[in-house]
Amino acid sequence: MPKKSIYYDYQPSTPRDEKTDSGSYYFIFYQDKLLIDHHTNEIPFLKNLNQLPVEPLREIYLGQLRRSPCLVVEIESCLELSGMSFIDLKELYSILEYDIYLLAGRAIQIINWDKNHQFCGKCGSSTGTMEGEMAKICPDCGHFNYPRVSPAIITAIVKGDKLLMARHTYGITNRYGLVAGFLEPGETLEEAVQRETAEEVGLKVKNIEYFGSQPWPYPHSLMVGFTAEYDKGEIKVDGKEIADARWFKASKIQNRPYSISISGELIEWFIKKYSS
Numbered sequence: 001m002p003k004k005s006i007y008y009d010y011q012p013s014t015p016r017d018e019k020t021d022s023g024s025y026y027f028i029f030y031q032d033k034l035l036i037d038h039h040t041n042e043i044p045f046l047k048n049l050n051q052l053p054v055e056p057l058r059e060i061y062l063g064q065l066r067r068s069p070c071l072v073v074e075i076e077s078c079l080e081l082s083g084m085s086f087i088d089l090k091e092l093y094s095i096l097e098y099d100i101y102l103l104a105g106r107a108i109q110i111i112n113w114d115k116n117h118q119f120c121g122k123c124g125s126s127t128g129t130m131e132g133e134m135a136k137i138c139p140d141c142g143h144f145n146y147p148r149v150s151p152a153i154i155t156a157i158v159k160g161d162k163l164l165m166a167r168h169t170y171g172i173t174n175r176y177g178l179v180a181g182f183l184e185p186g187e188t189l190e191e192a193v194q195r196e197t198a199e200e201v202g203l204k205v206k207n208i209e210y211f212g213s214q215p216w217p218y219p220h221s222l223m224v225g226f227t228a229e230y231d232k233g234e235i236k237v238d239g240k241e242i243a244d245a246r247w248f249k250a251s252k253i254q255n256r257p258y259s260i261s262i263s264g265e266l267i268e269w270f271i272k273k274y275s276s
């Protein structure tokens, strides 16, 4: 079944363009964990934040969710809230509806961007928020910042009926995963696929094709998935970042990542296509 878009029931807008007496949806974060109402498995819907015994550090209007206002709030301290608790975003993948899960990912990135851009990175003055824009501007030097997204590539490299998987040195388990890494300034996504493949496993690939993308708000990335075919070279790992890399037949792939990640979707794609 196709996953819902973040815009399924959400309309972003920067200025608060409506007043409502019925209530608002609140994405409330404490130490990057989101407040969930256990009765509904949803975020709280409140007339205002005073209904909860929480002290907001910052509050940003996000737009309309299900035709009601929605806001993101960071709070200072964690109190006992009856029937509610703060949960890590990754654990909410299977609890929240997918579009709300995506919106929670947008909410945490915006509240953390606000927190981390209180001062100008150029001259050090206190910043303000640009009217009508999700942007921070410095009143002294005019420097401005939008929320940052850091793209990363992830690639399913196929040779015959086998998939290349690598094991990181820092992994706490023996899990093998796909070649992945952050985009460097100045390169295209396809060049990032070639460079990361060469750096991690010493191979060259061809026929790089776009597979799909996925917001990855841990903390502010976008995973861009590709498929590629082996071109030339012998597997050679650096031993520092990558401990081992091998070709796996579909039937030999174990410890698959959860479907939360595009990594899991790429491996599913390979298994479906090459299982006999």
Ligand SMILES: [Zn+2]
Binding pocket: 120, 121, 122, 123, 124, 125, 138, 139, 140, 141, 142, 143
């Ligand atoms: Zn400045």
